[in-house]
Amino acid sequence: MERVPILKIGDILLVSIQVDMSDQTAVALQEDLAERIVATGCHGVIIDITALDIVDSFVGRMLSTIASISRVLDAETVVVGMRPAVAITLVELGLSLNGIRTALNVERGMELIAIDRADDRDEPDDDPVPEPTASP
Template sequence: MERIPILRIGEMLLVSIQVDLQDHTALMLQDDLSNRIVETGAKGVLIDISALEIVDSFIGRMISTTAAVSRVLDAETVVVGMQPAVAITLVELGLTLSGVRTALDVDRGLRMLRDSVEFPVVERGVTPDDGRAD
């Protein structure tokens, strides 16, 4: 059975869905992701669905619940790279993923998370305001 990999980038987790999601894969992902958030104490989650070309109401709801679960675990979630066809399908299905943040690509999603998530622990040598301190 294939599993969706969950990669850790600093304080964030990156979930990159590169295959068309089967129902059981999606359920497993939700399970894995919530476990990983608790394990790593991640503050942000990026879900990249740029390779996802087909969604149905179930997968649409899974994306929405996965994001909701992450938020409950105090990790800001951003869904990135949605295909136009997928967006249209979700809207037609009445799933507007309200409360889920979205971005055009991973890069913008990362920036969005960096801007909104307050990382409590700052590494030594880096000032919080990006070294511009006088």
């Protein structure tokens, strides 16, 4: 069985799916990612599906599950690079990809995760003595 490589770039895990995954490979990726999130303490996961020419209900469910698992492990998932034909097909198939954040490319995905982490730090719940803000 093929395995999809997971790269660590700074505080982000990057998964670029380059093969037509069998269902087993997809399930293995889910498990590998969960382990890597815990092992590295990364707070962001980017899944690049630029090379995928279809996303069926199985892979769609895998993406949703990865997003849910990541969230429980304090990491945010962004799916990037979806092809237009894939998006059209997904909608017609009836898959809404609930809970999945998307961005057009890896760069925008990284920006999204950075903004999220900044927002989290600003939340008073996480920080009992908030820094005074410059603007009202």
